[in-house]
Structures are given as structure tokens and as C-alpha cells.
Amino acid sequence: MITDVVLRSLKSRSQLIPVDKLLNDCAASRMPEVIAQALTEPIATRIADVCPTGAITTESRVGEAMTLRLDYGKCIGCGRCMDAGDGAVRLAGSFSRCGVSRKELIRTWKINSEAEESNAAFPAVAREAIYGLIGRALNIRQLDPGSCNGCEAEITALTNPYYDLERWGIHFVASPKHADMLLVTGPITSNMAAAARKTYEAVPWPKLVVAVGACGCSAGIFDPCNRASRPTETATIPRNEVIIGPVDSVLPVDGYIPGCPPTPPMLISGILAVLRRRTLER
Amino acid sequence: MAGATLRLSDRDEEVTGRLVSIFANRIGGRLVLHYLVDLPGPGYQDFEYVVSGPVRSMTPLTPAASWHEREVHEQYGVEFTGHPALDPLLRHSSPENGDLRSDRATGHVGVSHFLRVQGEGVCEVPVGPVHAGIIEPGHFRFSVVGDTVLHLQLQLFYTHKGTEKVFETLPANQAVSLAESVSGDNCLAHAVAYCQALEEIQRLEIPPKAAAIRLIGLEIERLVCHIGDFGALCGDVGFSVPAAYCARLKEDLLQASVKAMGTRCWRGIAVAGGVRQEITVAGAQELRQRIRTAAEDFFGIADQALNTPSLEDRFEGAGILAQKAATDLGVVGPVARACGIALDVRRDHPYGAYKQSNFDVPTWHYGDVMSRARIRVMEANSSLQMILDHLASLPEGSSRTPISSHASGSAFSTVESPRGELLYWLQLEDGRIQRCHVRSPSFRNWPALPFAVAGNIIADFPLINKSFNLSYSGCDR
Numbered sequence: 065m066i067t068d069v070v071l072r073s074l075k076s077r078s079q080l081i082p083v084d085k086l087l088n089d090c091a092a093s094r095m096p097e098v099i100a101q102a103l104t105e106p107i108a109t110r111i112a113d114v115c116p117t118g119a120i121t122t123e124s125r126v127g128e129a130m131t132l133r134l135d136y137g138k139c140i141g142c143g144r145c146m147d148a149g150d151g152a153v154r155l156a157g158s159f160s161r162c163g164v165s166r167k168e169l170i171r172t173w174k175i176n177s178e179a180e181e182s183n184a185a186f187p188a189v190a191r192e193a194i195y196g197l198i199g200r201a202l203n204i205r206q207l208d209p210g211s212c213n214g215c216e217a218e219i220t221a222l223t224n225p226y227y228d229l230e231r232w233g234i235h236f237v238a239s240p241k242h243a244d245m246l247l248v249t250g251p252i253t254s255n256m257a258a259a260a261r262k263t264y265e266a267v268p269w270p271k272l273v274v275a276v277g278a279c280g281c282s283a284g285i286f287d288p289c290n291r292a293s294r295p296t297e298t299a300t301i302p303r304n305e306v307i308i309g310p311v312d313s314v315l316p317v318d319g320y321i322p323g324c325p326p327t328p329p330m331l332i333s334g335i336l337a338v339l340r341r342r343t344l345e346r
Numbered sequence: 347m348a349g350a351t352l353r354l355s356d357r358d359e360e361v362t363g364r365l366v367s368i369f370a371n372r373i374g375g376r377l378v379l380h381y382l383v384d385l386p387g388p389g390y391q392d393f394e395y396v397v398s399g400p401v402r403s404m405t406p407l408t409p410a411a412s413w414h415e416r417e418v419h420e421q422y423g424v425e426f427t428g429h430p431a432l433d434p435l436l437r438h439s440s441p442e443n444g445d446l447r448s449d450r451a452t453g454h455v456g457v458s459h460f461l462r463v464q465g466e467g468v469c470e471v472p473v474g475p476v477h478a479g480i481i482e483p484g485h486f487r488f489s490v491v492g493d494t495v496l497h498l499q500l501q502l503f504y505t506h507k508g509t510e511k512v513f514e515t516l517p518a519n520q521a522v523s524l525a526e527s528v529s530g531d532n533c534l535a536h537a538v539a540y541c542q543a544l545e546e547i548q549r550l551e552i553p554p555k556a557a558a559i560r561l562i563g564l565e566i567e568r569l570v571c572h573i574g575d576f577g578a579l580c581g582d583v584g585f586s587v588p589a590a591y592c593a594r595l596k597e598d599l600l601q602a603s604v605k606a607m608g609t610r611c612w613r614g615i616a617v618a619g620g621v622r623q624e625i626t627v628a629g630a631q632e633l634r635q636r637i638r639t640a641a642e643d644f645f646g647i648a649d650q651a652l653n654t655p656s657l658e659d660r661f662e663g664a665g666i667l668a669q670k671a672a673t674d675l676g677v678v679g680p681v682a683r684a685c686g687i688a689l690d691v692r693r694d695h696p697y698g699a700y701k702q703s704n705f706d707v708p709t710w711h712y713g714d715v716m717s718r719a720r721i722r723v724m725e726a727n728s729s730l731q732m733i734l735d736h737l738a739s740l741p742e743g744s745s746r747t748p749i750s751s752h753a754s755g756s757a758f759s760t761v762e763s764p765r766g767e768l769l770y771w772l773q774l775e776d777g778r779i780q781r782c783h784v785r786s787p788s789f790r791n792w793p794a795l796p797f798a799v800a801g802n803i804i805a806d807f808p809l810i811n812k813s814f815n816l817s818y819s820g821c822d823r
Contacts, residue, residue: 066585066587066654066656068650069587069588069591069647069650069651069654070587072591072646072647072650073587073590073591076591076594079594079597091604091608092603092604092608092609092610094608094609094613094614114520116516116520116521116523116524117523140523140527141613141614142520142523142613142614143614143622144520147622155608206479206480207476208480208481208482208483208505209483209504210483210504210505210507210819211482211505211530211819212505212527212528212529212530212819213482213529213530213531213817213818213819213820214527214530214531214533214611214613215530216480216481216482216530216531217530217531217611218610219480220480220593221593221596221597221600223593224590224593224594224596224597225590225593225594225597226594226597226601236479236480238478238479239478240476251507253504253505253506253507254437255437255438255503255504255505255506256475256483256504256505259475259476259483259504263476279527284527285512285523285524285527286507286508286509286512286527288512288515288516291515301515302511302515304507304508304511304512305508306436306437306506306507306508307507307508324527324613325530325611327610
């Protein structure tokens with residue numbers, strides 16, 4: 065009976081995860097982290113070769129040390145680089161690149177130099193900024209123009225009693241006309257491109273677009289051309305004709321959340337980071 | 347055995363069995379049609395037929411063949427004579443695709459037609475492709491009179507990503523990652539089905555420990571899926587307390603998987619030859635405890651919810667799928683079992699550790715939303731028992747057998763995913779994929795949905811749709 069169900073629910077303890085435990089948490093996202101000191105040219109070549117989405121690539125110029133490039137926007141967390149990396153790649157313990165620009169998802173290292181070439185450190189979102197967000201309202205319309213439903217499952221989890229997105233005044237709305245932000249998964253298929261454009265047009269200004277997941281950031285494993293620069297790839301790879309590409313091939317994107325799929329803490333960190341960045345810019 | 351008569355094109359013999367899939371494959375200069383049928387007794391049979399000219403359509407005898415023939419027609423230009431409507435299935439007319447009506451030369455003949463229901467007071471309600479929630483895209487065209495649905499027509503394949511073609515660009519040993527992204531909430535079922543096909547080509551037995559870990563993962567996936575579905579069904583009738591409760595229990599299970607395996611949805615676990623990760627003894631103990639607690643909580647809440655009169659009132663008699671329609675359309679999984687069709691790949695064609703498992707295949711008889719809800723609770727119970735048994739007695743030894751990266755040959759494999767029978771048919775040439783055909787359970791079950799919806803009020807559609815729990819991406823690929 066209803067009363068039993070309600071009583072049972074009232075008796076169970078709160079599951080809510082505190083804010084500071086969520087930000088930068090990437091447990092179970094299977095995102096890799098490169099240990100620059102352990103990196104050698106054979107390892108770099110090997111991990112680039114086993115990557116099924118071309119997220120890890122190497123570049124060699126005559127007279128220069130080899131460069132390793134890791135694009136988190138393409139990474140699906142399959143773990144093959146960790147298996148093949150001889151300790152030079154491990155599971156990331158924390159991850160601050162959620163809700164950043166597409167360029168900030170890419171990291172590069174010169175091999176044997178131990179230093180990272182790209183901007184390595186990202187400041188964790190400051191506590192003041194977090195509390196500044198509490199009390200404001202944001203309406204999100206989720207848009208799936210071709211995803212596999214993996215990202216949708218994790219986005220749905222944001223409303224469960226562990227993450228409770230509504231504590232920040234953030235709601236999922238049914239109509240794009242009520243929305244401030246589109247949370248878009250990908251890749252965008254050619255069948256869905258027109259509907260994706262119309263949905264974007266229906267959102268009133270000012271509006272934000274966040275690309276979610278490896279497919280949303282780069283079309284991931286569904287774009288064979290992502291693998292074009294692999295060392296062992298000889299045959300020309302045919303284009304996937306039934307997808308248009310990542311979210312930014314159709315819509316202007318304000319921030320990217322990588323992962324396959326991104327975990328709920330990564331989604332929350334990303335949404336809050338985009339919001340904060342855009343607020344500061346204005 | 348659910349019966350369907352198949353008259354194969356080149357011979358006049360008829361076989362009676364259940365149609366599993368029809369697909370085409372180009373080998374050298376020849377185009378070969380495969381008819382995969384589940385026969386009572388011998389089991390799965392793969393009938394091959396070399397195409398030379400128009401092929402007699404199987405659809406008038408076996409409606410389950412309709413979408414398959416439309417797909418083959420669109421992909422390979424095969425003419426099926428006698429098919430009632432060979433409209434394109436996978437691609438729609440759009441600014442990107444152009445007007446498919448003008449594209450007769452490439453075999454894209456015509457465009458999807460919507461059946462028009464006419465008469466006084468009949469109107470059409472178009473819904474989608476963008477839906478009002480965190481759901482995948484698809485278009486529904488309802489013909490209604492007042493609140494009552496007379497006819498529902500589906501236009502799907504909005505998430506068509508050319509997945510079968512993308513498989514052909516990947517080395518066989520890496521393509522398991524693509525299989526995981528065919529239907530993102532059943533990723534382990536897809537990964538295991540793909541790996542089993544690959545292992546079958548190499549005649550490889552995986553170690554018992556790997557088989558047990560796969561079974562545990564597959565059953566956790568089923569448990570997560572069924573608990574999530576049950577909660578969503580409660581949510582769809584406005585019963586938000588069990589909906590929130592089930593969302594919590596689902597998250598409990600995902601976090602238990604994180605603790606034991608480092609992954610929420612068991613992505614990156616299955617690999618050709620076994621599994622990438624093991625469970626420690628202590629990890630198995632803890633996983634066992636956490637799953638038991640969550641599942642038992644679920645049975646308690648489900649029992650109370652199902653005995654609540656307001657919920658019974660909405661669930662009972664809503665969205666009845668007649669057993670005859672289900673049989674004709676070859677429906678699989680919990681939807682079939684809720685109409686009294688006792689199909690379960692785990693029991694009928696056991697694979698991996700299911701060969702040594704005992705479990706119930708529950709069925710129910712009314713084919714309504716209530717039956718599909720009850721089936722999910724009963725199946726969750728047998729999943730729980732299997733998980734507890736296997737976690738208590740994990741085999742010793744290795745969890746991965748080395749596998750060749752230069753295999754050639756073809757094979758297929760089926761898995762009972764949370765949504766039903768899932769098929770992978772795979773052909774390799776020196777470790778490169780020549781053809782990979784994926785027939786998801788949702789491809790089979792979607793055409794049955796309109797038969798369950800007709801005669802109901804349109805406001806019950808979300809509930810009926812949820813009780814089928816169909817994957818768009820798995821169907822569209």
C-alpha cells in the first residue's frame with residue numbers, strides 16, 4: 065500500500081553525495097592518465113597502435129623527440145593503453161577537464177622530457193564559486209541526436225537521490241522553449257541533424273550548449289576517420305556517410321564533457337564549469 | 347515453440363520455426379542472403395541463398411520478415427516480390443539526405459508512407475523525434491478519435507549510425523568497444539555476444555572463471571535494467587516514491603560494480619578470449635552483500651507497489667499484446683514471456699556459464715503492462731539467485747585465453763540481453779571484419795508496439811512504451 069511505501073522511504077537514510085566529493089571525481093570513468101616519466105618511444109607507439117578511436121597519437125619530426133598526444137574528447141576508456149602501456153598509463157585518480165573547451169581536452173607530451181607541453185594544471189572549482197551557484201536556476205533540455213543511450217542513462221542518474229541535480233536549482237525541462245542549456249550527446253546522425261537545429265533554434269537567448277561524451281565531443285568510435293593517423297593504418301578509411309559528426313559540426317558548443325559515458329560527477333562538474341565560465345565572461 | 351512458416355526462395359520446401367534474422371552479405375561478386383531460423387529440435391539454422399534477380403518476399407507468410415526485407419532492399423537493392431510496402435527503413439528524406447523519392451537509381455525507392463486513417467472526428471497526433479524527456483529520438487504518428495488510438499505508425503532509425511559498416515573498419519580484436527556502444531544500457535550483453543562470435547570462429551573455449559564473471563556481469567545488467575524499468579513504470583503513473591526508490595537501488599548496484607570492477611556499466615570488461623578484469627575474493631564477498639541488500643529492498647518495494655490499487659488500476663488491462671500478434675512478429679524477451687511465450691536464449695541455447703546453471707524462465711499470460719511489470723520482478727529474482735550462486739563459487743585459474751589476431755571464417759552467437767534475444771553474425775578475413783550483422787531484440791519488438799497501443803487512450807502510450815522498454819539505438823544501429 066502507498067503508506068507502507070512512503071514509510072519505508074522516510075525511514076531510509078539520505079544518500080546525497082556532498083558537493084565537494086563530486087567535483088573532479090572521475091571514479092569508474094576509466095579515463096587514462098599518462099605518467100610522463102615512464103614514457104618511451106616504443107611505449108608511445110604501442111599505446112597509439114592499440115587505441116581504437118585514435119585518442120592517442122604520436123608525431124615524429126626529424127631531429128626532434130617524439131610527441132604523444134592524448135585527446136580526451138575521443139577516449140572511450142576501453143583500457144587498452146593501460147594494458148599495453150607498461151606502467152606509463154594508469155587510471156586517472158581525478159579529472160578536472162569537464163565543461164572545458166575542445167582544445168583543453170587535448171594534452172601533449174614530448175617524450176623523454178618529463179614535462180607536459182600543453183597547459184597541465186586546471187584549478188579545481190573554488191568553493192566560493194560553488195556556493196555562488198546555489199540559489200540560481202538553470203533549465204536543461206537534454207537532446208539525443210544519435211547517441212547509443214549510454215550517456216542518457218548517466219544523465220538520468222543525475223536526478224536520483226545520490227546526485228540530486230535539483231539541489232543547485234537545475235531542472236530538466238520537457239520543452240526547448242523552457243531551456244537555458246542544451247545538453248547534447250552525439251554523434252549527430254544525418255537523420256537527426258534537422259531536428260537538432262530546430263531544437264536549438266527553439267531555445268530562447270541567452271543559451272548554452274554542452275557536448276556530452278566521446279561521441280558528442282568527437283563522434284568517437286563512430287567516425288572511422290578519427291583513427292586516420294594511427295601508425296599501422298595503411299588502407300584509406302571510408303567516411304561514415306550516415307553521421308554528420310560531433311555536436312560542434314552542427315551546433316555552436318560552449319563546453320565539452322568527455323567520457324564514454326561520463327560519470328554523473330563528471331556531468332555535474334562539467335555543467336557547473338560551463339555555467340561558471342560563461343558567468344565570469346559576461 | 348512459437349511457429350512461423352518460412353518458404354525459402356530458391357526451393358519450395360517450407361520450414362516451420364522462429365525467424366531470427368534476415369541479412370545480406372556480399373562475398374566476391376556474389377550477393378548472399380542469410381535466413382537465420384530457430385527450428386524446434388535442431389536449433390539455430392543459417393540458410394544461405396545466392397541472389398540472382400528478384401526474391402520472393404517472406405513477409406505475407408511471416409510478418410516478422412518485413413523490416414528485414416526493407417533493410418536488405420535499402421542496403422543492397424534486392425527486390426522482394428510480394429512485399430506489401432518496400433519503403434526505405436534506415437534513412438529519411440531530409441536536407442542532409444536529400445529527397446529519397448527522387449533517388450530511384452540507387453535503390454532508395456519511394457519514401458516511408460504514413461497510413462492515413464479517415465473518417466469523422468479522426469485526427470493525427472505527430473510526436474517526436476525529439477521527446478519530452480531524457481529519451482532517445484523516434485517519431486510516432488497517432489491516428490486518434492477522441493482519446494482512443496486507432497492506429498500508431500512508427501518512424502524510427504533516427505539514431506542510425508551505420509554501425510555495421512563501422513565494424514568493417516576495425517580490427518576484430520578492437521571492435522568489442524564498438525559493440526559496447528550499439529545499445530549503451532545493454533553494453534555487456536552486446537560485448538559478450540560479439541566476443542562469443544569471435545571465439546566461435548576460432549573454436550576457442552574461454553576459461554571457466556571468465557565465463558562466470560561474464561555471467562555475473564550479464565545478470566547484474568539485467569537486474570539494473572529491470573529495477574530501472576520498474577521504477578520508470580511507477581513514475582509514468584505518477585507514483586513517484588517507488589520511482590525514486592528504484593532509481594536509488596539502481597545506483598546502489600552501479601556503485602557496487604564500481605567497487606568490484608571499476609566500471610559502472612561493465613564497459614571495457616569483456617574482451618575476446620575472456621575478461622580484462624578479475625574479482626578478488628574480498629571483492630566478491632562485498633559485491634554479493636551489496637547486491638543482495640539492494641535486490642531484497644527492490645522485492646519489498648515492488649510487492650508493495652504492485653498491491654497498491656491506484657497502480658493496479660493503471661497497469662491492468664493496459665497495452666495488451668495478443669499472443670498471436672507476438673508470435674507472428676517473432677517477439678522476444680520479457681515482452682514475449684509476458685504473453686506466455688516461453689523463449690529464453692539462456693535456457694534454449696545455453697552459452698558460457700549458463701550451461702551449468704539452473705534457473706526459472708517465468709511466463710505470464712495477459713500480455714498487459716501489469717504482466718510485463720510482474721515478469722521483470724520475477725526475472726530479477728532469478729537473476730539475483732544466479733549472481734549469488736556464482737559469486738559464492740568463483741572458479742580458480744586464469745580469466746583470459748590468448749586469441750589470434752589473424753583469424754578467418756564466420757560464426758554467429760546469441761545472448762539473452764535484458765531486452766531479449768540478441769544476435770551477432772560475424773565474418774572475418776585475416777583478423778579484419780568483412781561483415782558484422784547485429785540483430786538487437788528491439789529490432790524484433792518495435793513492430794509489435796503499435797498492436798499493443800491500438801484501442802488504448804493516447805495518455806497511456808508512455809506507460810505502454812515504457813513497459814516494452816525498447817532501445818532506439820540498438821534497433822537503429
